[in-house]
Amino acid sequence: MKTEAEKLKQQEKERDFFCIASDAFGIFARRSSIALGSAWAFAGAMLVILVWVLSGPMFHFSDTWQLVINTGTTIVTFLMVFLIQNTQNRDAKAVHLKLDELIRAIKNARNELVDLEDLSDEELKKLEGQFKSVRKRAENDGSPSCHTEPSELL
Secondary structure, eight states: OOOHHHHHHHHHHHOOHHHHHHHHHHHHHHHHHHHHTSHHHHHHHHHHHHHHHHHTTTTTTOHHHHHHHHHHHHHHHHHHHHHHHHHHHHHHHHHHHHHHHHHHHSTTSOGGGTTGGGSOHHHHHHHHHHHHHHHHHHHHHOOOGGGOOHHHHO
């Protein structure tokens, strides 16, 4: 029988290029978001803008001078979109997993509500309507809505 370390080494060898690239991008995105979200990064960006503005008279505020900042900011914005989206996807997944764990851990919680993000928009609207009616009923009769039976919602 293989040891656990040998199994992990074999799994690592079997990983395809896309898994490795995805993991590498994830690491890069996390580190970049930390660095680029800092006050130092903001100060650096302000310094670049200041240098650009101050260089305007030297270049006679030419079209090329304006094109430099436009091109630079467009490229930075384009790349930042992917970093921000990756970071938000990871954060959203972590929050969903934490909420799923809390739902599963609470004895009277409705486990049917785990993975709501996988429902269609129509199903979510229907469930939202059911929650609204339960809340209105609870407000009308003074009973707490958290004691609603799961069968009343789903």
